[in-house]
Each structure stands twice: as structure tokens, then as C-alpha cells.
Amino acid sequence: SSKPSHALALAPVPTPPSTVDGFVKQFLENLNLERGVTLSTASPNDRYIALATTVRDFLVARWLEDIRRQKDAQAKGVCYLSAEYLLGRQLDNNLLATRLTDIATEALASCGIDIDDMRALEVEPGLGNGGLGRLAACFIDSLATMSVPSIGYGIRYEYGIFRQTFVGGQQVEQPDAWLTLGSPWEFAHPESAQTISFGGHTETYDDGGVTRSRWVPGWNVQAVPYNYMVPGYHNGRVNTLRLWRAVATDAFDLRIFNSGDYEEAVRAQTYAENISKVLYPEDSTPQGKELRLQQQYFFVAASIRDFLDHMLTPGFDLSKLPDRVIFQLNDTHPVIAVPEFMRVLVDEEHMEWDAAWEITQQCFAYTCHTLLPEALEVWSVELLGRLLPRHLEIIYRINDAFLEEVRERFGDDEMRIRNMSIIAEFPERSVRMAYLATVAGAKVNGVAELHSQLLREKVLPDFDEFYPGKFTNVTNGVTPRRFLRLANPGLAGLITDALGAGWTVDLERLRGLESFAEDPEFRARFAEVKAANKRVLSDVLRARDGFEVSDGHMLDVMVKRLHEYKRQMLKVLHIVTSYERIVSGRVKAEDVQGRAFIFGAKAAPGYAMAKRIIHLINAVGEVVNNDPRVEGRLQVLFPPNYNVTLAERVIPAADLSEQISLAGKEASGTGNMKFALNGALTIGTDDGANVEIRELVGDDNFFLFGMTEPEVEELWTRGYKPAEFYQQDEDLRRAIDLIASGAFSNGDRTVFEPIVSNLLYDDRFMVLADYASYIRAQDRVDAAYADQDAWTKAAILNIARCGFFSSDRSIRDYIDRIWHTPPML
Ligand code: RUG
Numbered sequence: 001s002s003k004p005s006h007a008l009a010l011a012p013v014p015t016p017p018s019t020v021d022g023f024v025k026q027f028l029e030n031l032n033l034e035r036g037v038t039l040s041t042a043s044p045n046d047r048y049i050a051l052a053t054t055v056r057d058f059l060v061a062r063w064l065e066d067i068r069r070q071k072d073a074q075a076k077g078v079c080y081l082s083a084e085y086l087l088g089r090q091l092d093n094n095l096l097a098t099r100l101t102d103i104a105t106e107a108l109a110s111c112g113i114d115i116d117d118m119r120a121l122e123v124e125p126g127l128g129n130g131g132l133g134r135l136a137a138c139f140i141d142s143l144a145t146m147s148v149p150s151i152g153y154g155i156r157y158e159y160g161i162f163r164q165t166f167v168g169g170q171q172v173e174q175p176d177a178w179l180t181l182g183s184p185w186e187f188a189h190p191e192s193a194q195t196i197s198f199g200g201h202t203e204t205y206d207d208g209g210v211t212r213s214r215w216v217p218g219w220n221v222q223a224v225p226y227n228y229m230v231p232g233y234h235n236g237r238v239n240t241l242r243l244w245r246a247v248a249t250d251a252f253d254l255r256i257f258n259s260g261d262y263e264e265a266v267r268a269q270t271y272a273e274n275i276s277k278v279l280y281p282e283d284s285t286p287q288g289k290e291l292r293l294q295q296q297y298f299f300v301a302a303s304i305r306d307f308l309d310h311m312l313t314p315g316f317d318l319s320k321l322p323d324r325v326i327f328q329l330n331d332t333h334p335v336i337a338v339p340e341f342m343r344v345l346v347d348e349e350h351m352e353w354d355a356a357w358e359i360t361q362q363c364f365a366y367t368c369h370t371l372l373p374e375a376l377e378v379w380s381v382e383l384l385g386r387l388l389p390r391h392l393e394i395i396y397r398i399n400d401a402f403l404e405e406v407r408e409r410f411g412d413d414e415m416r417i418r419n420m421s422i423i424a425e426f427p428e429r430s431v432r433m434a435y436l437a438t439v440a441g442a443k444v445n446g447v448a449e450l451h452s453q454l455l456r457e458k459v460l461p462d463f464d465e466f467y468p469g470k471f472t473n474v475t476n477g478v479t480p481r482r483f484l485r486l487a488n489p490g491l492a493g494l495i496t497d498a499l500g501a502g503w504t505v506d507l508e509r510l511r512g513l514e515s516f517a518e519d520p521e522f523r524a525r526f527a528e529v530k531a532a533n534k535r536v537l538s539d540v541l542r543a544r545d546g547f548e549v550s551d552g553h554m555l556d557v558m559v560k561r562l563h564e565y566k567r568q569m570l571k572v573l574h575i576v577t578s579y580e581r582i583v584s585g586r587v588k589a590e591d592v593q594g595r596a597f598i599f600g601a602k603a604a605p606g607y608a609m610a611k612r613i614i615h616l617i618n619a620v621g622e623v624v625n626n627d628p629r630v631e632g633r634l635q636v637l638f639p640p641n642y643n644v645t646l647a648e649r650v651i652p653a654a655d656l657s658e659q660i661s662l663a664g665k666e667a668s669g670t671g672n673m674k675f676a677l678n679g680a681l682t683i684g685t686d687d688g689a690n691v692e693i694r695e696l697v698g699d700d701n702f703f704l705f706g707m708t709e710p711e712v713e714e715l716w717t718r719g720y721k722p723a724e725f726y727q728q729d730e731d732l733r734r735a736i737d738l739i740a741s742g743a744f745s746n747g748d749r750t751v752f753e754p755i756v757s758n759l760l761y762d763d764r765f766m767v768l769a770d771y772a773s774y775i776r777a778q779d780r781v782d783a784a785y786a787d788q789d790a791w792t793k794a795a796i797l798n799i800a801r802c803g804f805f806s807s808d809r810s811i812r813d814y815i816d817r818i819w820h821t822p823p824m825l
Pocket of ligand 1: 285
């Protein structure tokens, strides 16, 4: 029998006592037993790992209990499938969730350890590129906090998003070896590895009179699960994030090894393990890389198998799956899960095709995160057929049945059929993953009102017509735990003093701050918090990058991935204009509102124009910061390697939030929400979630500029000639001429020439068309900032009115509109 022989094995899992002594005891024990050191011989890393392990020890019992409860309840749950989770540091978040912050601080102090030193040692897991990955991290936090039965599935990349450095102002990428010093937050389970197959061919066979298809794969790898605990905030709940690592099936292929080809054997192993080696450093543009498709299939196949094998009771009736699970597809990256699910049901479970398809269509939902056509993933039929031959057959069959339905509805409208086919014929035969997800998904959602509207009207209009009610919106949100409570303790304290503590899990309560905006004493305290946050940021930037932020300057911040559609270039033109106005003598330096322009941005390594813009920002900074005529009124600061950890310092200190994408291009944005919730005022276009932010905070508390999406369309159709804007606007001409003259490149006119000619003769994202409006809005910003008390009031109103942007609200919307998974009480 498998019964444990010792009674202790049946006892509940112990949780150490939540006291300073209890914590110290556990911490010292972990130093001894986990690290094999004593307090006096421990290295800083030993201490950090023992601390993390101790915090973990406080979570494990609840976690195991929740796993059991979720399984026992057999309630419907969410499997969130995401190729990215941009988690940020774990220590503080887990201390906060478990109410251990004060206890741990005191306990460590009694051991002679400053907890801040421990915080600084943690290397953040950067397993995502930007907004999409950070959204997934916010969502799993909210799912746990709201007690929704759920699990997050993804990939445990050995190297996360690259570490960015600047050499001569240009981006240089370094590998992010985040695992080198150990990874105390995870539990590895190599014994539970699954085999994931690739390649080979398909065949049919006779199964007692029934002809069936099967896949005869050519090679395979092992998927090893690594479990992370995801604690809810103060609710005792702990969910799971399961990330898969690829390991070669046989460390050595004995056949090859025995033949003496040692190198070939090792090469085969390396090939398999490459699958989870590195996160693709792109955001918003797909790269048609074979390895990327391998990654996608690898993690969804392992996740589906994991769900079916471990979350269901034995003998579960698979026709009831829609009552048990919804797989949420975070963008197109996990969409290969659809044919995989069909393959499992039909080929392995021997279900009828139609029954399997009906189940599949209820078990998946798809979130689209973009409007850029080039960002909708497609896979060539050649590649898909080579890597996943059975899946390609399944996709063809899904498409045939789908197009048959389209024909029944609309007749032989060949144009429409070609437009709606999951298989594209040009420029090469390929599978449109967004279409596959739309056909398979019970629901398809965009990530902000405007985005969802444009998705329906512009990107997938035929599908919207064909599937009435399938399209919906869920506006993104951010977790108030990390981005307010943890990142901005001063403001969090102020809010709690004013409103009580409940706002952390009910962010609409921030509305209560409206009346405090009228209170001069509250405003003074708010201004004090903002000033303190600026000092903290200033210290961080000094220590990290040797920057000196000038006192009293407005902090004007643009942090996000570097992409032409986001228009960092427009920000550069504003800076160059402000500078040129001073050096040309048209404006006196002393009359200029002091501003520190802070950038944070990584460019995809293969995106040449984005990298040139980074170079230009640094070059402009070099000149502006060192020109005595500026008298220090303008400062350009570009700390390299912007990540979640830096975001947590920059956002609470910001005065002005730059959200200046061309209308109709940014699906939502989430940085915009974080800034507004921390009391920065937004200068922005009517794009993405900016629209909703402005509606909520009101026009008086938002600096709107630029064309609307219909105006963009109109100008585009009329024929956009950027050079005409250059000709007609003196400020613009002077700014561009200054860049072209080599003023920021030691007289070398060639360095930034590609940027200049792109702006003048192409300018796909209409920087020049929005320039004048942007400069006028910036002049309004300066005027508004001159009245500090009025600015502070507007900042408080921004916070009061942005409670809507909690990711808890997003999750509630997903539950109501898509998942129908009640919280587990
Ligand atoms: O660019 C979008 C952001 O607008 C959005 O806020 C974020 C989360 O929904 O996702 C970003 N995104 C889109 N990242 N990758 C893609 C590729 O489609």
C-alpha cells in the first residue's frame, strides 16, 4: 500500500509562527539546512536565498491546501496561456501578500542584516518583453487575490529579456543570466516531465473498422515543470504559475555516442534544450523563427496534457470539459493549442470530430493585443507541416468546415472567402493564427474600448459579421498591490489615512479622494510624498547610473518599448525644439520651466530604426546636458535597462506621463494607467486606454493633443506628405535641420540622416503631422505646472478617478463576459 507508515506524514503541513522569533528560527534553519552555512559564514547570496526560502515556507501550507481545494471542488477554472510573464522582483510582493514585511524586517535586523540589502540582491525574472508580459503578471496577481480557480502556464526561459547597456550612446545587448545565483522561488519537478514531440509524419490506420489518423513524430524533448507560488493579497490564497523548461530526452543519444561521435550527441542535446533557452526579444512584431514556433507548441502541449492529467478526476467525462476549464490565449503565441487540443481529443481520446470541435470552441478564448497588421502572427505551411504535420492537417480540416459555413451564409463570394480563410495564399501559403483563434474561440477580446472597436471594424470585420456577439472588450488593468502599495508606500499611506485600507482590493474606493483634492492640507501632504519619491529616484539614478537629477525640475517621463508607432521621436523633437529655442536666443534659459526628460526603452535587437532613435536620444542628451547656454534648465536622462524594478521607482516620482502614440496604433498601454494612479498627469493622444483615462479624469486634468483615429485615416487617404509639415512650421524646420546638421553627432551629418529622411519622406507614424499640436500641448503643460497647487489638485483627481484601471476589475470583466468562473469562496 502507498499509505505513509509514520503518523507525522499525515499531519497538516506546518507553517512557522508569524512572529519575529518564528521568522528568525526558520531563517537560521534555512541558512544551515538549505545553504550549509552559519550566519557568520553566510555570503550575501546565502542570506538572500535563505530569506526567500523562509518567506516561501510561510506560503507552502496554504498553497498545498489550495491545490487540493481546487481539485476537490472540480469547479470551472482558468488556464491562462502566455508565452511571457514579466514578473518583477518577488520578495517584496510575497512579504506584502503574507503580511510578513515588518516581521521579516525586524527578524533580519536582529541578525544584523538590513532587509534593503536583501531586496537589492534579487535579480528580477524578466520573462517578458513589455506590456503583454506585464499584463499576464498583473492578471495572475488579481486571479489569486480574487480567489479565482486558475493556473498560469508559460515558459521558464533560461535567459529573459536582454540586459541593455549603452556604448557610445548605442544599445548593446547582454544576456540576462537571471538564474546564475539560484532561483529560490521555484520548485522544479524533473520527475514529472512530459514528452513533447515534433516533426515526423502522419498516417492512417484501421481501428476495428474505423479509420483514424495518427502522428508518428520524428523527435521529442522533455518538458520539466517549475512551479511558482502566486499569493493573493491578504486572503490566504496561493495560486500556481507553472513554467516549462525543455530538457533533452536522453542526455546522450547512445547510438551516436557509441559510434564515437561525442560532439554530435552533445549537439542533439543542445538543440532540444534551446527551446527554453531564450525569450524572443520582440514586442509587437513577430519574428518568423522556427525556434519560436517550437517554443509555442512546447509550452501549450505540455500545459494541455498537464491540465488533463492532473486537474481532472480519473475517468472524467471529457464532454463536460467546458464546465471545467477555459484556456485563455494571451495573444497569438499560444494559438497552436487549438489544433493540439483537437488532436488530443480526436486522435488520443478517440472522440468524434464534431463533438471535439464543439468542446474546443467552448474551451478557448482569445485576447488580441495589437492592431498592427504585421504583428498578427502567421506561420508558413511549409514550416508548420514540417514541425507539426498532424496539426497542419487539423488546421486544414477546421478551415474547410469553416469556409463551408461561410459559403452557406454568404454564397460563393470568393473575395470574402479568400479574406476569411485561415490559410493565406500570399506572399506564401501560411496559417493566420489570429484567424484560427477567432474561429476557435468562444470569445475574442481587445484590450481597450477603442482597440476592441477597431479590431471589430477594421481588422476582423468579416468575422464580426459572421459571429455576432463573439467580439467583446476587456480594458486592461494593473495590480494596485505592486504599482501603488509597494512602489509608492508614501502615497499608499496617505490614501489609507484618508480612506482606510480597503482600497488595495477595491480600487474604485479611490473616488473618496475627490473631496481631499479640495483640502489644502492633504494637497501639501501629497506634494511632500511626490517630492520624497523624486528624492528616492534621484538616489537610485545616482547610484545606478551616476546621474544627477536637478532639484525642482518637472519629471517628464517616457518609458516603454522603443517602437516607431509609440513615437519617442516626437518626444525628441520636443526636446530639440526647447533646446533650439534657447540656443537661437528666441527664448531665455531663465524663462524655461526646468524639466528632466527621463527615458526608458529597449529596442528589439534587429530593429535598426529603433536602435538609431536610442542613439539619437543619447546624443541629444549629451549635447543638451553639457551646453552651458541651457543653464541646466533641460536635462535628458536615459538610464539603460529599463525594467520592472526601475519602473517601480520612476513611476511614483513622475509629474508628466508621455503617452503619445499615433491614434489607432497602441492597443491599450498599461504604463499610462500606472502613471495616472501614481498622480502623474498625462500628455497623450486619443489612443488605446488613454481615451478611457481622459474620459474618467476629465479634460481639465489631461493634456490632449494630436489627430484622432478617423483624422489619421483621412489624412492617410488624402495622401500624407510629411515634408509639407516641415516646410510650414518654423520650429519643426529648425529642430530637424539641427539634427540634420550634425549638431548631435560631432558634425557628422550621416549618423542620423536615415532618421531625418525617414521623417521627411516616409513618416509612417505621422510624427510631423502631430508635431505642432504636441508642442502647443507642451506649452500648456508648462503653464499649468507653474501653478503647483493647481497641478497637485489635478494629480489627486487623476488618482481618485482611475480606480477603474485595477487589474481586479479587468479580471471581473473577464469572468462576467468570457470565463464565467465564479470565485472559490
Ligand atoms: O502593444 C500592446 C499594448 O498596447 C498593450 O497594453 C499590451 C497589453 O495588452 O500589449 C502590447 N503588446 C502587443 N505586446 N505585444 C503585442 C503584440 O501583439
